Amino acid sequence: MRIGLLGTGPWAQLVHAPALAAHDTLAFTGVWGRRPKAAEALAERHGTRAYADVDALLGDVDAVAVALPPDVQAALAVRAARAGRHLLLDKPLATTAEQGRAVAEAVRKAQVASVVFFTTRFQPGPEAWIAEQAARGGWFTARATWLGSVFTADSPFADSPWRREKGALWDVGPHALSVLLPVLGDVRQVAAAAAGPEDTAHVVLRHEGGASSTLTLSLTAPPASAGTEVELRGRQGTALLPDAADGPLPAFARAADALRAAALDGRPHPCDAAFALRVTEILQAAEALLDGTRPHA
Known part of the structure; x- marks a missing residue:
C-alpha cells in the first residue's frame, strides 16, 4: 500500500x-x-x-x-x-x-x-484489558483521569494553537472515551460538565448499559501530578487500566x-471514522455544558 x-x-x-x-x-x-x-x-x-x-x-x-x-x-x-x-x-x-x-x-x-x-487502542496490554472488561460486563461505574502538562517549555506541543484553544476536553477526552465506550457502551446522556483550574474539565456520563462514568481531563496539571488512570467498579470488584509497555x-x-x-x-x-464521529458528538455535548461553567473575563 x-x-x-x-x-x-x-x-x-x-x-x-x-x-x-x-x-x-x-x-x-x-x-x-x-x-x-x-x-x-x-x-x-x-x-x-x-x-x-x-x-x-x-x-x-x-x-x-x-x-x-x-x-x-x-x-x-x-x-x-x-x-x-x-x-x-x-x-x-x-x-x-x-x-x-x-x-x-x-x-x-x-x-x-x-x-x-x-x-x-493500539497498545497491546491496554487493548487486551479493554476487550476482557467488555466481555466480563457488570460494571456499575468508572472513573477516567487523563492529566497532562502539555504547555511546559520542554513539551513539543507547547505551541499548539488548537490545543490551547480547545483544551483537554478535545485533546485527551477522545482517549478516555476510546477506553470507556467499548466497556460501558455508548453514552446515553452527558449528564454534567464543570470547569476546573485552567483548561481542566470534569464530565459525568450515563451509558446505555446503565453504568455511569466520570472524566477528569487536563493539559495544564502540575507536572508532578500528571498521569493517566482508568478504574472500573462493578459486580466483580475493581479493574485498573494497565500501563502501556511501549510508546x-x-x-x-x-x-x-x-x-x-x-x-x-x-x-x-x-x-473507524464512524466511531470517531460518535466521540466527537459526545465531546461537543460536553463542551456545550462546560462553556457555561467557565469564568469569563
Whole structure:
C-alpha cells in the first residue's frame, strides 16, 4: 500500500513519519504540509518525496495518514476519501459534529477504509484489558483521569494553537472515551460538565448499559501530578487500566497495520471514522455544558 503523510508538525516528526518509513508492508510515498520547507526537510530525513500540491500526492497514493489540527484534518479527509484514498486519521476526528459527519459520510460513500489513531487502542496490554472488561460486563461505574502538562517549555506541543484553544476536553477526552465506550457502551446522556483550574474539565456520563462514568481531563496539571488512570467498579470488584509497555511510535505502526487490513478485507475497524464521529458528538455535548461553567473575563 502506497501511503502519503499530510502534516509536518511535532506529531508527524516524532511518530507518523518514522513509523511509516520503517513499516515493511507500506510504501512511504511522500509528504505534504502547509509549510513547504518543513515538508521538504521531513521528506529528506525519511528518504521520500515532498509534494507542493496535496492533490498531486493524493494522485500517487492508496492511503493517507494525517497529522494536522482537527479542523484542517476534517476537510482534507473528506477530500482524500472522495479521491478513493484510505484514511489513517488522528484524534479528534473533528471539533464539531458537522465536520465529523462530513468525514464519516465521505468514507461511507467512497467505501474506503478508515482508522483513527486513539493511541491506547493500539497498545497491546491496554487493548487486551479493554476487550476482557467488555466481555466480563457488570460494571456499575468508572472513573477516567487523563492529566497532562502539555504547555511546559520542554513539551513539543507547547505551541499548539488548537490545543490551547480547545483544551483537554478535545485533546485527551477522545482517549478516555476510546477506553470507556467499548466497556460501558455508548453514552446515553452527558449528564454534567464543570470547569476546573485552567483548561481542566470534569464530565459525568450515563451509558446505555446503565453504568455511569466520570472524566477528569487536563493539559495544564502540575507536572508532578500528571498521569493517566482508568478504574472500573462493578459486580466483580475493581479493574485498573494497565500501563502501556511501549510508546506511540509502535502503536501508530499497529494502526497502520489495521488500516491495511481493513482496506484488504473490507471490514470496518472498531476505531473507524464512524466511531470517531460518535466521540466527537459526545465531546461537543460536553463542551456545550462546560462553556457555561467557565469564568469569563
